[in-house]
Amino acid sequence: MREQSVKICKGPGCRAWSSDRIARELREIGEALDLEGVKVCRVPCMKVCGGGASVRVDSQPGIVKLRDVEDALTVLGISEAVAVAQLA
Ligand code: FES
Numbered sequence: 110m111r112e113q114s115v116k117i118c119k120g121p122g123c124r125a126w127s128s129d130r131i132a133r134e135l136r137e138i139g140e141a142l143d144l145e146g147v148k149v150c151r152v153p154c155m156k157v158c159g160g161g162a163s164v165r166v167d168s169q170p171g172i173v174k175l176r177d178v179e180d181a182l183t184v185l186g187i188s189e190a191v192a193v194a195q196l197a
Pocket of ligand 1: 118119120121122123124153154155156157158159163
């Protein structure tokens with residue numbers, strides 16, 4: 110897997126949309142699946158508050174709004190890997 114950095118906003122508006130939980134769960138899934146190519150980091154307010162947690166992914170243009178960790182996995186294209194791991 111190509112290395113990707115996932116920058117998740119830690120500003121107050123995004124925390125209200127569970128950005129802390131999304132970041133924590135994404136890290137846990139990355140460790141569980143041994144996804145060393147995915148780096149999760151927290152960044153200050155991106156000035157696009159509201160509508161979900163603001164996330165910037167290397168492979169995607171612009172900032173995406175996430176409401177759950179599944180959204181993050183879909184953006185990263187690893188949701189199928191999670192499904193396979195859960196079945197194992
Ligand atoms: S608080 Fe996240 S973009 Fe402003």
